[in-house]
Amino acid sequence: MAYSDQVIDHYENPRNVGNLDKNAKNVGTGMVGAPACGDVMRLQIQVDDKGIIEDARFKTYGCGSAIASSSLVTEWLKGKSLDQAGEIKNMDIAEELALPPVKVHCSVLAEDAIKAAITDYKGKHGTAEVAEEATS
Numbered sequence: 117m118a119y120s121d122q123v124i125d126h127y128e129n130p131r132n133v134g135n136l137d138k139n140a141k142n143v144g145t146g147m148v149g150a151p152a153c154g155d156v157m158r159l160q161i162q163v164d165d166k167g168i169i170e171d172a173r174f175k176t177y178g179c180g181s182a183i184a185s186s187s188l189v190t191e192w193l194k195g196k197s198l199d200q201a202g203e204i205k206n207m208d209i210a211e212e213l214a215l216p217p218v219k220v221h222c223s224v225l226a227e228d229a230i231k232a233a234i235t236d237y238k239g240k241h242g243t244a245e246v247a248e249e250a251t252s
């Protein structure tokens with residue numbers, strides 16, 4: 117199966133590969149796997165004190181489409197609020213990368229990873245924080 121030019125571009129020159137400190141309070145980490153193929157994606161966001169995503173990184177052990185999807189969303193995430201980030205849909209990713217139907221689940225992985233990263237970030241700034249303070 118041929119990959120689109122967009123996928124090849126991201127696959128050959130992935131943007132924002134790497135790690136952020138997952139223990140940092142301003143970092144949210146999302147780790148998700150696709151049961152169908154076993155591919156795994158880790159997406160991290162770094163949020164400034166105004167609630168805007170200032171940095172994003174990924175590491176993906178998976179197919180070219182999954183790597184391209186995660187690379188693309190790290191570019192999209194920067195400068196967005198958490199609410200705006202939560203609105204990114206896998207079909208937007210699939211459309212941008214011209215993914216064929218059998219590869220749409222790779223973009224779902226990226227959407228799920230964004231949501232998981234936001235949830236992790238919010239957990240550090242919401243109930244989890246309160247619980248921690250109550251016991252200390």
Ligand code: FES
Binds near residue numbers: 153154155179222
């Ligand atoms: Fe499963 Fe791409 S083939 S994430």
